[in-house]
Amino acid sequence: MPDKTSNYARILEVQNGAPLVKGVADQILGIRRDDPLSRIVVLVPSYFSAFFLRRAVTDEICNVRDGGFFNVEFMRIEELADRLFDATPSKPINPPMTRLVAFELIYNAMSALQTPGPLTEHANNESTLSAIQRTLQALERLDIGADRALSRLANGALTGLYAQLIEIQGSYAASSMGFLTRENKAAIAAETVTNNPEIVATALVPHIVMLQAPIPPDAYSRLRDCIQELSTTITFRITPDADSEEGLLGHAPSTRFYSTMGSADEPRALIRNIVADARSGVKFGEMAVLYASSDYASRIKDALEVADIESCGPSPNTxxxxxxxxxxxxxxxxxxxxxxxxxxxxxxxxxxxxxxxxxxxxxxxxxxxxxxxxxxxxxxxxxxxxxxxxxxxxxxxxxxxxxxxxxxxxxxxxxxxxxxxxxxxxxxxxxxxxxxxxxxxxxxxxxxxxxxxxxxxxxxxxxxxxxxxxxxxxxxxxxxxxxxxxxxxxxxxxxxxxxxxxxxxxxxxxRTSLGGDSGWGTAILVAPLDASVGNSFRSVHILGMAEGGIPAPARSDPLLSDDLRRTLDPDGNRLPTRKEQLELDRQTFQLALQSAEKRNLYWNKALLGASNESYPSPWFVDEVIKSRNLDTVAVKSLMDPQSDYVDTVATLADLHESNLNPSTGYEFRMQTVSRRSLGNTSLDEFLADPINRALARGKDVSRSRKSGKFGVHDGNLTTAQNTFRFERRMSASSLQSYAECPYRYFLATELNVDERIDPEDLLVLSPLDKGLLVHAILERFLRDFGVDATELGLENLRKIAYEEFDRFQTDDFIGYPAIFELEKVQLLRQLERWHQANLEVLIEYDGEMKTEVPFGFGDSIGLTSVDESTSFQFRGMIDLIALSRDGKRALVADFKTGRSSYYSDIDKDVTAAGTKLQLPIYARVAGEILDGRAEISAAYWFVFQNGSTRLRPKIPVTLEETELRFGDVLPI
Missing domain, CATH: 1.10.486 (PCRA; domain 4)
Known part of the structure; x- marks a missing residue:
């Protein structure tokens, strides 16, 4: 069974990457020589290490050394703690402490806080509650515990910050006794290793290879120390300060440096280098893209997705x-x-x-x-x-x-x-x-x-x-x-x-992270810097190497300053200061570099929000000095686009450069076009290449639209083979709107986008509202009183107008009420002039007045066939069908409140070259409604104009004339 011993002889220092792989392989093979069948556990620092390191070690043992790899398990310290806890007799059976439960307990303790102090005003502040939770967890890692640590900080005071924290910690500790925290489980596991080392052999294995990474103290720090002291444990302390890589690898690693001028250029440069690595034989699963800021995660993954390159790693999504x-x-x-x-x-x-x-x-x-x-x-x-x-x-x-x-x-x-x-x-x-x-x-x-x-x-x-x-x-x-x-x-x-x-x-x-992605082993790892610790790749790319990016500015703890941390933990084993955290970050960065022989560092000069160019990170500069064997280097020389040490990445505007590899299909096509424009290849020869088919189609569209031929790119779909009958219901005004401007019709009808003015913001009535109001007045008057040009008829017209004014003001938008009062006066005067001058239009039609005549709603009136496969069911309302007394003549009138000049062209062509189609449709529908019993004439009636322009055409057109012209333009 393993004994608890001072196990310093079995602690080995090793660099990350290939040296680590070789070291772990050596130890596994060494154990196998003495114990061929026993189980071996390799304790790794992360999920990423559990996968990638296992793959690298397997390849080293099986393919490089022709050995056997079996009965070896890679696991994290969290999994080891769970197994030891499960194997411990008389362990507590409590529900696990989740983040939600812990936060709720802190909230309850803050809500019940009685001790005076600065925290009282922040009882409901989430950031304060989170800070308290982090502080209590950090203090719990001390040997003296959180309660004694806070008592020491309070120094007997009954009020103030630390007196309040003592009360909160006491309340939290009492409430959390019924739950099993991560710290509880790790402490029980550590105690089991210390007092019952035989359980390790029984529950786990006789042989443990532990990888010790430079990570901040956490809940499992004490358990790691206990595992390390076992006589059967071999510890690899992963450190950038171990023997030089060149001596272990037989050659110096390759490091390249890149600077970009925009946030979009950084991922483009990354993808070009990934493609170059792949062409040199590096598999995607042997590459890693690392970042320090989580803001990079989505940008990198999105760029890789656009380039059709699979990625894996922690999801940036929550x-x-x-x-x-x-x-x-x-x-x-x-x-x-x-x-x-x-x-x-x-x-x-x-x-x-x-x-x-x-x-x-x-x-x-x-x-x-x-x-x-x-x-x-x-x-x-x-x-x-x-x-x-x-x-x-x-x-x-x-x-x-x-x-x-x-x-x-x-x-x-x-x-x-x-x-x-x-x-x-x-x-x-x-x-x-x-x-x-x-x-x-x-x-x-x-x-x-x-x-x-x-x-x-x-x-x-x-x-x-x-x-x-x-x-x-x-x-x-x-x-x-x-x-x-x-x-x-x-x-x-x-x-x-x-x-x-x-x-x-x-x-x-x-806000909880979704975890990892699929594609492990075949996809590029995109992960934070610390994911590279305990891993080995062939190519690594580190982004965000601008000043302030890597390393990120160290944050101070508002509840536990560095001085207090050193007071409570003089050796710095449990409570690291900002300086110590920065050193841990530096080691993590160095280990990220060591994880691969080919290293690429990216520095974006144009950080978001920066007014001037951003300087490179000090660590970026240090690596330039180290890789080029320099004593020092001026930052100004690195800023120079022609720098001898840093490759300045060309922007998208420089795609014509022959030495620039495209990062996407779009960039490839842009580069191809740019090169063609600088060469002697004819355009037709260039477009004949199948790879440029998309560009050729674009050229065809441009050429077709500029030609005088009415082709498919102009809307002519007559060459299409219709295998079904198409029937659409639409109003006459819709067809006319389409005929006038198909694009405007598409926006208004299909997308519901129109140049609409908010009615309540109008000072005066809009033309549409004015037309609706006048239509309602005239239709009621003609329906109820017909052609009554007498003084009594005028009074009736005024009465109807006032009633419609009131109804319109109640039911519709009218703009500002005071302005509407002026509008009513003006409209009434216009209606009075209409009564005096315009009723003579109907002098020959003194029979029945049909107003607001509906069609196409639940009936087939207005059904018009264009060809064997296409027909339209028109629907709408005809303003007026005025019949003569004998019913043999009828005038179809469509009221208009605008200017007649817009319709002047229909005097020669009732359809105005196919753009004015309401009147022909209404005339045809009136013929169906009257069943051919009357001779039909049709015209637009401009009710607020006098003289010969009140009707358009000036002489109403007959049904036969409208049918003839309508039949010509409708198929088009």
Whole structure:
């Protein structure tokens, strides 16, 4: 059995990387010579070491030395502690102490704090609570324990910071007795190794090879010391100060230095070097990209993904980045923000939210447009948001029924789009009403009630997302585990808590990292610097070597200064100072370099937020001096783009340089085009190369659009073979809008984007609103009183006008009320002039007046075939069909409130070269409605103009004329 002994003879110093691999292989083979079958455990500092070092040692033993590798297990100290704890008799059976539980205990202790001092004002400050938790954990590592350490710091004082910490520590210790902390488990394991070393042989193995890395003291420091003292333990102390690598490797390692001028150039340079390494025979699984700041993780992984290079390592994402986590995070933000529209939109647009009314994902974009145009600022509190959506939806539907008459007016859009937006407003209103019944939390509630509430929200409104745990994953299972853990907090603290505290607890837990990625062994490792300790690669890349990046500025502990740390721990074994932490960081950096023979250091001169060029890190400069065998080097010489020591990476603008390797397919194509432009190759010959097919297609598009031929790139799809019959329902104004400008139609109809002015910000009525109001007045007058040019008719017109003014002011947006009063006076005068001068248009049509004649809604009137495979079902409202007394003649009129000059071209061509199509459609529909019983004429009636321009065409066109021209332009 192993004995506890002073085991200094079995402590070996070794450098990281290949020397470490050779040393571990030597010891394993040495053990195998004396004990061929016994199990061997290699204690490694990280998950990364457990995988990559095992692979390297296996290759060294089996392939290089032709030995056998079996019954060897690589494990971390945490796993060893668990096994020793499980093998310990009479061990405590308590639930584990989680981060959530520990934080809750600290919170409870702070809430009950009675001792006066500076912490009283920060009882609810999360950063303060976290600092207290870290300080107590650090003090617990001391041999004297946290309580005695704090008593020494308080020095008998009954008030103040350390007196408060004594009370908090006492309360925390008493509350945590029922839980098994990481420190408890490690201490029990260390005691087992010290007092019962035979358990190590029974529960584990007779042979242990331990890798000792320069890491800060933690909960397992004492256990490592105990394991190291066993007679069967061989310890490799990984240090950059061991024998030189050149002597161990037989050659000097290769170190290259790069400087970049932008954040985008750094990952591009990285990818070029990775490709160069791969071409030289280095496998992706033998490369590592290391960083000191977590900000680099996403940038590196994104750049590698764009370049189609797989990566592995710790995920830069947190639980809040998963679809379900994002749902919870944004939902709680929305509730905390009292249902502000911006937080509601963030939730519905960025998270997988479904409408329980139909089980489909919510239409977040139409909802945002509707709520913004309706001037909704928040969906909580009173019901003003509901009234705004009601009013907005009613206005849209009313406008949609009359939009045909304003197709030529400013801001007119397709009526179908208006109706769709009105439907979106109604759907949004229903959704929010149901949601509000669930999102009015009554404070306080128990932890279980809060978790049940949030679980119900998830079940009701959360979409089912496919699980992709290899990337980010839906996070649903982990969120459910999180809620179960939060539910248990009710057993250790207050029975009831407020929403704010519940939300903060969940949000803090959502910041938990997702862990590692897939692709181990075949993908490039992207990880922090310390992941390289206890590892061996063939190529390593270290990014972020600007001043202030590596090393990062050391942070001071606000509760435990360096002087106090040295007072409590004179030897520095348990409480490192900032200076000692900086030295640990330096050793970690050196070990990262030693992990591979090929090293690449990157220094970005243009750090985000820096006004001037950033200087290189002092460690970057030190490595330049060391690798070039210099006594010193001027930083200015490194800043020079033509430096002899640092390669300045060319920017994207310099892709024409022949010696620049592209980092992506896009850069490759750009470089190819640039080189072609500098060479003698003809363009056609260049584009004939299959590799440039994408560029050739782009050239074809450009050439087609510049030609006079109406081709496929201009919208001519007649060459397409239609295998089905296409039928679309649309209004006459929609077709006319498309004919006038297809792009504007696409924006307005398909994307719901239009140049819209917020109605409440208008000083005067918009052209569309004015047209709707006038249409309503004229249609009522003609329907009820016909061609009545008498004084009584004028009075009736005024009465109708005032009634419509009042209704419009109640139901619709009118701008500023005072301005609308002036608008009413002006409109009334225009209507009076219309009554005096324009009624003569109908002098020959003294029969029935059909106003607001609908078609295409539930019937087939207006169905028009273009060819065998395409037809349109038109729908809309005809303003006026005026019949003669004998019913043999009919005038189809479409009211217009704008200027007639816009329609002057229809005097010669009723379709205006295919851009004015409402009148031909209305004439055709009127013929269907009247079933051919009347001779039909049609014209646009400009109601506020006098003389010969009140009608366009000046002489109403016949149905036969419209049919002839409409048949020519519709197929186009």
């Amino acid at each position: 639980l809040a980045d998963t679809p379900t986590g994002k749902f919870v995070h944004l939902f709680l933000n929305m509730v905390a923000g009292e249902m502000r529209r911006d937080t509601f939109t963030s939730w519905t647009s960025s998270a997988p939210v479904v409408d329980p009314a139909n089980g489909e994902r919510v239409p977040s974009v139409p909802w945002e447009v509707a709520s913004r145009n309706a001037k909704v600022s928040r969906f909580g509190g009173d019901d003003r948001w509901k009234r705004s959506l009601d009013r907005y939806g009613k206005s849209l539907r009313r406008r949609a029924t009359r939009a045909e008459e304003a197709a030529d007016e400013e801001n007119a859009i397709d009526p179908d789009s208006m109706r769709a937006l009105a439907d979106a407003a109604s759907q949004l209103e229903d959704f929010v009403q149901r949601l509000n019944r669930k999102t009015q939390p009554t404070d306080p509630r128990s932890w279980s009630e809060w978790t049940d509430w949030l679980a119900d929200i998830l079940e009701t409104y959360g979409a089912t997302v496919g699980n992709e745990e290899g990337v980010v994953g839906s996070g649903t299972e982990r969120i459910n585990d999180l809620l179960a853990e939060i539910r248990d907090l009710g057993e250790i603290g207050k029975l009831d808590v407020e929403f704010t505290r519940f939300s903060r607890t969940v949000q803090r837990a959502l």
